[in-house]
Amino acid sequence: MFEQLSYLTLQEYWWLIVAVLAALFVFMHFVQGGQTLLYSLGKTEEERDLIVNTLGRKWELGFSALVMFGGALFAAFPLFYATSFGGAYYVWMAILFCFIIQAVAYEYRKKPDNVFGSKTYEVFLFINGSLGIILIGIALGTLFTGGNFIVNDMNLSHWTKSSYGLEGALNFFNVAFGLMLFFLARIQAVLYFTNSINNDAIVRRANIVLKYETWIFLLFFLYVVGSIVTMSGYTYDPQSKVVSVEAYKFLHNLIAMPVVAGMIAVGTISLLWGIASTLWLKSKKGIWFSGVGTILVVIGLVLLLGYNHTTFYPSLADMQSSLTIENSSGSHYTLVAMSYVSLMVPFVLSYIAWAWHVMDKTKITIDEVQNDAHHY
Amino acid sequence: MEHLDPSLVNWSRAQFALTALYHWIFVPLTLGLTFLVAIMESIYVRTGDIWWKKTTKFWMGLLAINFAIGLATGIIMEFEFGTNWSNYSWIVGDIFGAPLAIEGLMAFFMESTFFAIMFFGWEKVSKRTHLLSTWLVAIGSNLSALWILVANGWMQHPVGTHFNSDTARNEMTNFWEILFNPNAYTKFLHTISSGYVLAALFVISISSWYLLKRRDMQFAKRSIMVAASFGLIVSLFNLTTGDDSARQDALHQPMKLAAMEGLYDGKTNAPIVAFGILNPKKKYNNDEDEFLFSFEIPDGLSLLGFHSFDAYVPGIKQLINGDKEYGIMSVQEKLDKGKIAVTSLGEYKKAKKEHDTDKATMALKTFEEHSKYLGYGYLKSPEDVIPNVPLTFYAFHAMVTFGLWFIVLFMVILYLTMTNELKEKRWFLKLALWSLPLGYLAQESGWIVAEVGRQPWAIQDMLPVGMATSQISSGSVMITFWLFAVLFTALLIAEVKIMTKQIKIGPEEA
Secondary structure (H helix, E strand, O other), X not given: OHHHOOHHHHHHHHHHHHHHHHHHHHHOOHHHHHHHOHHHHOOOHHHHHHHHHHHHOOHHHHHHHHHHHHHHHHHHOHHHHHHHHHHOHHHHHHHXXXXXXXXXXXXXXXXXXXXXXXXXXXXXXXXXXXXXXXXXXXXXXXXXXXXXXXXXXXXOEEEOOOOOOHHHHHOHHHHHHHHHHHHHHHHHHHHHHHXXXXXXXXXXXXXXXXXXXXXXXXXXXXXXXXXXXHOOEEEEOOOOOOEEEEOOHHHHHHHHOHHHHHHHHHHHHHHHHHHHHHHXXXXXXXXXXXXXXXXXXXXXXXXXXXXXXXOOEOEOOOHHHOEOOOOOOOOHHHHHHHHHHHOOHHHHHXXXXXXXXXXXOOOEOHHHHHHOOOXX | OOOOOHHHHHHHHHHHHHHHHHHXXXXXXXXXXXXXXXXXXXXXXXXXXXXXXXXHHHHHHHHHHHHHHHHHHHHXXXXXXXXXXXXXXXXXXXXXXXXXXXXXXXXXXXXXXXXXXXXXXXXXXOHHHHHHHHHHHHHHHHHHHHHHHHHHHHHHOOOOEEEEOOXXXXXXOOHHHHXXXXXXXXXXXXXXXXXXXXXXXXXXXXXXXHHHHOOOHHHHHHHHXXXXXXXXXXXXXXXXXXXXXXXXXXXXXXXXXXXXHOOOOOEEOOOEEEEEEEOOOOOXXXXXXXXXXXXXXXXXXXXXXXXXXXXXXXXXHHHHHOEHHHOEOOHHHHHXXXXXXXXXXXXXXXXXXXXXXXXXXXXXXXHHHHHHHHHHHHOOOHHHHOXXXXXXXXXXXXXXXXXXHHHHHHHHHHHHHHOOOHHHOHHHHHHHHOHHHHHHHHHHHHHHHHHHOOOOEEEOOOEEHHHHOOOOOHHHHHHHHHHHHHHHHHHHHHHHHHHHHHHHHOHHHO
C-alpha cells in the first residue's frame, strides 16, 4: 500500500513520524526535570529515594525515545543524520555524555561500594537534567536558526567552524529554546509527581516550584514563539529546489497550514490548563493535559519546520546546502520499507501505555520503595 | 571525494574500537543472563518454590548492574555513525539506517518497558504477567542483537543494494536480501550463542566461588545445574555457528580468512593451524617462512572454509597478485578500475551540473561498467587491503581455544554435579572461577576477528574506512576519545566493585 504513495508523501509521512518521536522524547523530559528537583523537593534521604524511584521506573523510556529518534533520522533522513551529527560534533557529543551518565546513575546511586559515592550519581542526574536538556534545546533551536555546514556535490558535508556546533550556544534564540525546555521539564516533573507520588510534603513543595517557575517558562515560551512568528526562514522552490530567504516564513507556514496552527494553539491551551488546574483547582490530573499539550506543540513546531517547502536545517555557510525533507531523505524504496515497519508504532505505544497503567495504578509511597528489595 | 587525513581516520577508528570494545564487555552477558533468569523464574512459577524466586532475584540484581552500564556504553554506538562516520552515514545510510531504526522500535522499547515491570512489578502484576515480562526482556535484548547484526552482516557482505550516481550513495533495492543475508544470520546466531556461553560461565564462576567459600551451597548448586546444562547446549551450538561464520568468510571475505590463519600462500588441502607463532619478518611478497613454530591439522582449513578436504584456499599473496587459475583478479587491477569509477563519477556529476547530456551519458556508462570497484579507487596501493595479520590471527586462535575449553568445562561440571562430587573438587572449582575472564577475552577476540579482519573496509570491497569518516579535525576526535576512555574506565571500575560487593552480600539478602 505504501508503494503507491509519491516520494514527497512518504517524505512528509516520515517527517511526521520524526515529529511524533521528538514530541514523545520532549514529553519524557519530565524525568530529567524531576532529576533537577531532587534536592528542592526531597529534604530527607527517604524523600529523595522516593523521587528517584518514581523517576527510575520511567527513565528508560525517554532514553529509548532518544535512541529511536536517532535511528529514525538515520533511516529516513540520512543526510541530516550525517550533516548534523558529524558537523555539530561537540554539541552532540556533549549531549551524549549527559545521557551516558544518566544510564548508570539510577542503578548505582545507592549501591554499596559504588566507588564515587551517592552524591556523584546525583550530580550525574542533575547534569543530565539541566545541561543535557538545555543542550538538546540548543540543538533543536539550530533547526530554526541554522548551522555552519556545507554539503558538496557528492552530498558529503563538513562544518565550517572549528567550534563544531558549540557556536550555537552563542545564539540567544537557541539558548532561550534550551531554557524553555528546561523549565518545561521541571513543570512537567512537578505535575507528574503530583499525580503519582503519595507524599504530602513533596507534593506541597512541588506546588511552590510550579507557582514560580510557570512564569519563567512562559517568559521563554513567549519569546521563542514570538521569535518564530517574526523571523525570516529559508524556503525552496518546489521545481528548481533553489533556496531563498523569505520574511515571516514560519508565520506564512502557520497561515498555510491551519491544522498545524490549530495543534499548536490547542496544545498550548492544554498545557496551560494542566498547570492552572493543578495550581488553583488542586487537580492531580494536570500531567495528562500538560503532557498532551506538550506533545501537540512539539509536533506542530516540527511540522512547521519541515513542511510547506521549508528548509528544516538551514545552512549559514552556504544557503543552497540547506537541508529539506526532499533533499535529505532515504530513497523511495527505503521509505516504503520503513513505512511498513512504522505500522508497529501503535502496537508499541499500546503496550507502553498498558505497562504504564499497571505500574502507576497505585500511587508510590516511601513504604513501597523501602519494602522493595530491588529499589534504586 | 578526496582522501582524508590519516590521523583522523586512525583516531576515528580508535574511538569506535574503544567504545565498541567497552560496550561489548556488557552486551553478551545481558543477551544470555536475561534468558537464564527467565528460565529460573519459569521454574519458580511452575514449582512455586520460593527458593527459585530468591535465586531469580539474585541473578536479576546482577543483571541490572550490567544492564545499566550496557545502556550507558550503548547509546553512543547509535550516534557514532553520524558523529564520526558521517560520510559513511550518507554513502550507505539508506541501507544501514533501517535496521538501526527497526532495532529501536522493535527491541529497545520492549526491553525498557518490560524491564521496569521485571524489576519493580513483582507485587504489581500477576506471577504469569511478571514471567512474561522477564521473557520479553530476554527476547527484546536478543532482537536488538538481531537487527544490529543484520546491519553488521551487511557491512561484511553487502547485498540488496545499488549505487545511485545522482545521489552519490548506495540505495536499498531489496529489504529481504538484507534481512536474510547469510552473513547476517550466521553472525547473529554465533554472537547470541557466544553471549549465552558467557552468561553460563558467569553463573558458574560466581557459584563456584560460593562453593569454594562453603556458603549458599544449595543456591550455588542449583544455579550451576541450570547454567551448565544451558552452557553445554549453547556452546555446542556456538561451535557450529562458528563453523558457518568461517565458511562465510571463505566465500565473501577470503582476505579475512587468510589473516585469521596467517595463510600467505594459498593451497589445496590447506591445513589449519592449531597453535602457531607468526614470523614477524614475513611479508606477502618475500620468501620467509610464515611461522616460527606451528602445529597444524592437515586439510583443516580447506574443510573449515569449503567443507571439502582438497578445496583450494587462497593466501594473501594470491589475493593481492591475483591467480588466473582460480579466477582471482589482482588488487592492482581492481584499483585501476576503481580509479576509473571515481573519475567517471566526478565527470558525470560535473557534466550534469553543466547540463551537458552527452558527456553525462558517456561518463555514466563508464562509471556503471566500473562501479563495482568504486571502493578500490580510494585505496593507494594493493597492500592496503591486508588487515593486521598478527592481531587477527592471535585473536582468532584465542577465541577458538577458549571456546573449546568451555565445552570441556561445561561437560565436566555437569558430570561432577550429577555424581555430587563438585564441591569436593576444589581445584576444579578454582578453574571454573577463573574461566570467566577467559569468556570475556573470547568475546573481545571474536569482535576483533570480525572487525580488524575486514580492514581496510568499512563496507567490504565497497567503502574503505579512509573514505568513511566525518570531516572534522583529528584533534576533536582525540579529545572525545580520551573523554570516553576516562569515563568508561571509571564506570567499569564502579560496575565491577558494585557487582563484587553484591556477590559478597549474596543471595540471602537479595
